[in-house]
Amino acid sequence: MLKGRLKININVMYVIPAALIILFVMIYPLIYTFVLSFYKNDLFGSSMEFIKFEQYKKLFSDPVFILSIKNTFLWTIGCVSFQFLLGFLAAGVLNQEFIKYKMLIRILIMLPWVLPSVIGVNIWKWSYHSDFGIINGFLKFTGIVNDDIQWLTSGSTAMTAAIIVNVWKMFPFVMLMMEAALQSVPRNLKDAAKVDGCNDVSAFFKVTVPYISATSLTVLLLLTIWTFNAFTFIYVLTEGGPVHRTEILPMFIYKSSFRNYDFGKASAAGVVLFSITTIFSIFYFKFFFKEEKV
Amino acid sequence: MKRMKMASSVLTLMLVFCIILSACGQKENKENGVDDSPKQTQDDGNAENTAENNTKAETVTIKSWDSSWKEKITPDLVDEFEQENSGIKLDVQYFPWNGMHDKYLVALKSNSGPDVINIAVDWTTPFAAMNKLVILDDFIKADNMDLSDFYAGPLETATYNGKICALPYRSETMGLFYNKSIFEEANLPDRAPETWEELIEFSQAATKDDIYGFGLVGNETNNLTARLFILVYSNNGKILSDDRKKCLLNEPEAIEAVQLYVDLYRKYKVVPKSVLENGGKANRNLFANEKVAMYLSGNYDIDPIYSDNPDILMGTAMVPEWKTRRTILAGWNVAITNTSEDKQASWKWIKFLASTEISPRYSATFPSRKSASKHEKYNDPELKPFLDALEYAYPLPQIGQMSQIKEIVYNHTLYALIGEKTVQEAMDEAVQKIDELLQ
Numbered sequence: 001m002l003k004g005r006l007k008i009n010i011n012v013m014y015v016i017p018a019a020l021i022i023l024f025v026m027i028y029p030l031i032y033t034f035v036l037s038f039y040k041n042d043l044f045g046s047s048m049e050f051i052k053f054e055q056y057k058k059l060f061s062d063p064v065f066i067l068s069i070k071n072t073f074l075w076t077i078g079c080v081s082f083q084f085l086l087g088f089l090a091a092g093v094l095n096q097e098f099i100k101y102k103m104l105i106r107i108l109i110m111l112p113w114v115l116p117s118v119i120g121v122n123i124w125k126w127s128y129h130s131d132f133g134i135i136n137g138f139l140k141f142t143g144i145v146n147d148d149i150q151w152l153t154s155g156s157t158a159m160t161a162a163i164i165v166n167v168w169k170m171f172p173f174v175m176l177m178m179e180a181a182l183q184s185v186p187r188n189l190k191d192a193a194k195v196d197g198c199n200d201v202s203a204f205f206k207v208t209v210p211y212i213s214a215t216s217l218t219v220l221l222l223l224t225i226w227t228f229n230a231f232t233f234i235y236v237l238t239e240g241g242p243v244h245r246t247e248i249l250p251m252f253i254y255k256s257s258f259r260n261y262d263f264g265k266a267s268a269a270g271v272v273l274f275s276i277t278t279i280f281s282i283f284y285f286k287f288f289f290k291e292e293k294v
Numbered sequence: 295m296k297r298m299k300m301a302s303s304v305l306t307l308m309l310v311f312c313i314i315l316s317a318c319g320q321k322e323n324k325e326n327g328v329d330d331s332p333k334q335t336q337d338d339g340n341a342e343n344t345a346e347n348n349t350k351a352e353t354v355t356i357k358s359w360d361s362s363w364k365e366k367i368t369p370d371l372v373d374e375f376e377q378e379n380s381g382i383k384l385d386v387q388y389f390p391w392n393g394m395h396d397k398y399l400v401a402l403k404s405n406s407g408p409d410v411i412n413i414a415v416d417w418t419t420p421f422a423a424m425n426k427l428v429i430l431d432d433f434i435k436a437d438n439m440d441l442s443d444f445y446a447g448p449l450e451t452a453t454y455n456g457k458i459c460a461l462p463y464r465s466e467t468m469g470l471f472y473n474k475s476i477f478e479e480a481n482l483p484d485r486a487p488e489t490w491e492e493l494i495e496f497s498q499a500a501t502k503d504d505i506y507g508f509g510l511v512g513n514e515t516n517n518l519t520a521r522l523f524i525l526v527y528s529n530n531g532k533i534l535s536d537d538r539k540k541c542l543l544n545e546p547e548a549i550e551a552v553q554l555y556v557d558l559y560r561k562y563k564v565v566p567k568s569v570l571e572n573g574g575k576a577n578r579n580l581f582a583n584e585k586v587a588m589y590l591s592g593n594y595d596i597d598p599i600y601s602d603n604p605d606i607l608m609g610t611a612m613v614p615e616w617k618t619r620r621t622i623l624a625g626w627n628v629a630i631t632n633t634s635e636d637k638q639a640s641w642k643w644i645k646f647l648a649s650t651e652i653s654p655r656y657s658a659t660f661p662s663r664k665s666a667s668k669h670e671k672y673n674d675p676e677l678k679p680f681l682d683a684l685e686y687a688y689p690l691p692q693i694g695q696m697s698q699i700k701e702i703v704y705n706h707t708l709y710a711l712i713g714e715k716t717v718q719e720a721m722d723e724a725v726q727k728i729d730e731l732l733q
Contacts, residue, residue: 130568131504131585153512153570155712241513242570243708258396259515260698261420 030274036267048264055268064244065269068252071159072228075248078163079170079227084220086167087174094175095182106176113172121236124165128152128237152238155245162246166233170226174219181215182208217288221281228277249273354636355383356643357408359398361626362390363658364412371656375646382639402426402631409634410643413460415451415625415689416516416696422454423694428630429457433641443650447623448662451689460629461648462662466592467621467687468524469679470614471599474607476500476587486588486611490528490554493588493614497564500587507564509580509589510555512711514573515704520622521590522707523690525551528616533699534691534732541728543703544721551616553717556710570711582606592624593680594659610676612683623687625662660684695731702727 037055039048059065090109094102112120127134128151139145151161185208193203231250234240240247240255247255249269257266360368365388372384387408389397395417401407402421413421421427434441441449441458448462470493472486480499487493497507511517523533531547534540542548559565566572566580578595580586582602590613599606613621628644630637646652653661654669660681661667672681690696706724709715715723 129571131566132568148567150567150570153568153712155714241708242712243705243714255701258399259701261399 033267033270033274036264037271039264041264041267051264055264059265059268059272064247065252067244068247068249069272071244071246072248074159075163075166075230075234075246076224076227078159079166079230080220080223082163082167083170083174083223083227084216087171087219088178088216090171090175091178091182094179106179109175110172112169113176115169117169117232118236120169121165121233124168125152125237128161153242155242158238158242158246162233162237165237166227166230169233170223174223177215177219178212181212185211217284221284224280225277228273228280249276353381353383354639355385356410356634356636356639358384358386358410358412358643359408360386360388360412361394362388364388364656367656371647371652375643378646379639379642382642384643405633407631407633409631409636409640410628411631412626412628415448415462415623415627418451418460418627418629419454419692420694420697421629422459426632427454427459428632428634428637428640429459430461430630430641431457433637433645434458437645439645443663443665445662445664445684447684447687447689448625448627451623451625451692452627452629454692460627461644462625462627463648463653464657464659465623465625465662465684465687466594466659466680467623467683468520468590468592468613469683470588470590470611471581471595472588472609472611473581473584473586474609476505476584480587484609486609487614490525490614490616494558494562494564497558497588498562501564504585506566506580506586507588508558509572509577509586510558510565510569511573511577511590512559512565512569512708513571513576515700517574518704518707519700520624522552522555522703524590524613524621525555525616527620527622527688528613528618529554530617534693538691538693539732541699541725541732543728544718544725549717549721552707552710552721555707556717559711560713570708581608592659593677596676610679612679612686619686621683621687623684623689625659626657698731699728702731 038050038052040051040054041048093099094105094109099105126132130136130148130150130153133151135151136145136148139149149157151157189207190203193207194200198206229250230248231254234246234248234251235254238246240251250273253266253269253273256262256269368386368388372386376382376384395414398407398411398413398417398421402411402424403426407426418427433439444462445465448465449458452458452460452462470486474484477484477496477500480496480502482496482499487496493508500507511521526533526543526548529547529551531545531551532542533548535542543552559569566586568576572580574591577586577589578591578598579602581589581595582599584603584606593610596610599608612619628647630640630644634640647656648662650661650663650665653663654666654671660672661669667681702724706715706720709723710717710720
């Protein structure tokens with residue numbers, strides 16, 4: 001028995017380097033953040049002070065934090081639903097037989113996805129500029145509006161403007177994945193459904209949807225997690241402004257630590273962000289991927 | 295089940311590991327906090343001896359962090375320094391402005407910084423409050439350095455708890471830029487406005503079509519607060535009480551100043567609509583492209599404006615007067631970090647950079663020494679108002695929490711700028727938050 005235990009499975013050795021790296025660059029910071037969130041730790045204290053749940057109490061009574069949670073949900077739901085819809089529609093159109101030059105169209109649509117985020121977002125930032133932006137220029141030229149719109153700096157449009165940029169950036173990914181999924185649906189099954197009396201719409205729901213549901217769910221999960229943690233877009237476009245209107249959780253965490261030097265508070269907010277994503281993923285896997293397992 | 299047990303035991307191990315590590319971190323911090331200054335005096339003597347030995351035996355390498363806009367200036371200075379000090383080699387690294395502060399903060403916090411660090415005046419006190427900068431008093435005494443040659447303002451920025459912890463080499467303050475062509479077209483006199491009232495008047499006259507009278511800053515914490523505080527001080531207002539326990543930004547003088555700042559945009563409408571997108575650089579671009587007639591900035595903007603638009607006809611002046619004339623002092627200091635291995639060699643390097651001969655060359659603007667202001671570099675008439683204004687320039691209150699205070703003031707000024715709150719409401723809230731911070 002003892003001998004059996006001591007024998008090291010050679011396969012384990014292959015995984016150890018990767019496991020160690022993950023342990024130190026992912027698990028360790030994760031746990032350390034968790035630990036930090038129970039300490040008072042700002043710039044000026046020479047030592048860290050253990051304060052139990054004080055940091056969390058402070059956090060949840062901070063209106064800016066509550067607003068940032070609301071913003072995060074608004075941002076995630078807005079982004080993911082439009083990313084998915086637009087990507088799916090584009091994939092559906094591209095999957096039609098009568099479309100020519102598919103490769104060229106695909107490459108053109110993929111451009112936002114391959115462009116580095118910071119560059120893409122900066123182009124948008126200039127386009128949105130209230131005085132000299134191309135968007136206001138176009139709207140005024142065509143007579144749609146008479147007055148300049150302050151896209152990024154008015155509370156009512158800033159979030160929408162940011163969501164548009166994220167959707168523009170990410171929908172090609174959805175398109176790519178969904179097009180591949182759509183192509184995997186066997187033609188003969190669709191034909192058979194039609195022979196059995198389905199029209200185009202019911203054939204879509206009865207044949208195509210079950211085929212692509214697994215891909216859709218994976219894509220949705222990925223999009224949700226990416227969007228939840230998206231930092232570049234908001235950071236470059238508005239830095240969370242005007243006055244916290246677009247401040248999503250990652251931005252709040254950044255500001256807490258690097259602007260206000262409150263590392264304890266930032267860690268606590270980080271733990272909250274981590275918990276929300278984790279809970280979400282667990283629910284998602286439990287409810288949606290059940291059928292897959294069976 | 296077995297796997298679960300494994301996982302949980304690994305997690306527990308990691309947790310324990312973390313706690314131990316964080317406890318170690320604390321101990322280290324405490325050591326630094328308590329021991330730094332007394333230890334230093336002993337260190338000093340030792341360091342001198344070892345430095346002497348070193349020159350004969352081996353060379354020391356000093357790691358120095360500099361800003362990316364110095365990449366053309368510093369190498370020459372390094373050569374000169376290394377020729378004078380044969381035992382010392384320099385390893386200079388350059389960092390761009392974006393992210394510079396965050397990088398320095400993280401490096402200092404984790405005790406992995408360089409030997410010498412080039413920092414903005416506003417970072418000096420926070421870094422010193424973290425006990426990350428070496429106190430220089432003993433070096434200064436040993437070398438008989440004459441501190442009275444430094445302007446009082448810059449020296450104040452380098453002082454924390456009565457001790458000098460950095461050497462100032464660059465000092466500057468803001469002035470007013472105005473576009474002569476726009477002024478002529480609007481039938482305005484060929485001079486800058488002298489008071490804030492006149493500035494409003496001139497701005498209104500100059501605002502026409504897509505040209506605006508004044509380039510107000512509505513973005514970037516430091517740039518907005520610097521200009522806002524100039525107004526507060528010019529109106530005899532104060533940011534903090536003398537004992538630094540209370541914020542005074544909701545006193546009538548300060549409110550009046552913030553109100554003027556907001557009114558330029560909301561009431562007089564002499565500011566571009568993109569104000570909330572415009573930081574320091576954006577306003578410079580607007581001015582260089584002749585879209586705004588006036589704006590406030592430092593003399594470092596002169597060259598970029600001419601390189602963007604060589605044909606521009608512009609003038610410079612001191613910041614307008616209100617009840618008094620007062621501006622905010624800004625600049626850069628050089629300091630030695632607490633992790634420096636050879637403090638004596640590091641001291642030689644920062645003393646060299648802040649010297650009368652070198653600091654005018656090293657500084658992108660003006661030097662921090664009176665004796666250096668006669669340098670030929672400063673004969674240009676466009677620079678004169680900026681040099682004159684140094685006399686009216688004072689640093690912000692030197693307290694560790696200044697960055698947070700600026701952030702709060704910035705956010706609440708924005709509330710008023712976008713019209714969500716009145717100036718009084720916004721400032722009352724800001725003061726409440728700042729007072730909490732100061733407790």
